[in-house]
Amino acid sequence: MLRIYHAPMTRSLRVIWLCEELGLPLDVEKISFDKAYRFSDEWLKKHPIGKVPVLEDGDFKMFESGAMVQYILDRYGQGRLQPASGTPEHAIYLQWSWFAESTFARPLGEIVNHRREFKPELPEVIGEMQYRAHQCVKAVNQEIGDKEFIAGDFSAADIMMGYPLFLCDNLAPFDGYENARSYWDRLKQRPAAQQVFAP
Secondary structure, eight states, X not given: OEEEXXXXXXXXXXXXXXXXXXXXXXXXXXXXXXHHHHTSHHHHXXXXXXXXXXXXXXXXXXXXXXXXXXXXXXXXXTTTTSOOTTSHHHHHHHHXXXXXXXXXXXXXXXXXXXXXXXSSOOXXXXXXXXXXXXXXXHHHHHHHTTOSBTTBSSOHHHHHHHHXXXXXXXXXXXXXXXXXXXXXXXXXXXXXXXXXXXX
């Protein structure tokens, strides 16, 4: 059985959401996000730099949430939630999946890291990261237009994108971007997403 090591608000939400959408059984093992645990010898054997999540599939183990999403789709998805590999549609799906993590999630993660390390926080740092996040929201807002989902039909690209939208909603609210706001509202209404993001 698939097992995800999960801490609240972390990227493990992507894997849980994906498995809910696919109807795949998933053992969710909650762990402490406390530094003492994450940098313990026990946890560093699972993740070399003390982050979350970690996925186990029997004896196989991996980290990096985007890679987990693609692994699960390729191994267990039976062609669901992604276009056929090698097509232009798949390339666009990959583009937005990677944008969600490598570009959009980055400034939001910096806000979280900054607030963890600096008390009081430095407003100019937070402001710069919020500005960068809003540039990403602007790109999503333009791409969505009147489309329902980011890469055509609902796909794992929307799950990947849902995580930074979730963070942005909490760390850099984006109510001025109507298309992106409607998109995030649609994603949150999916039954699988409600299971993941419920308080």
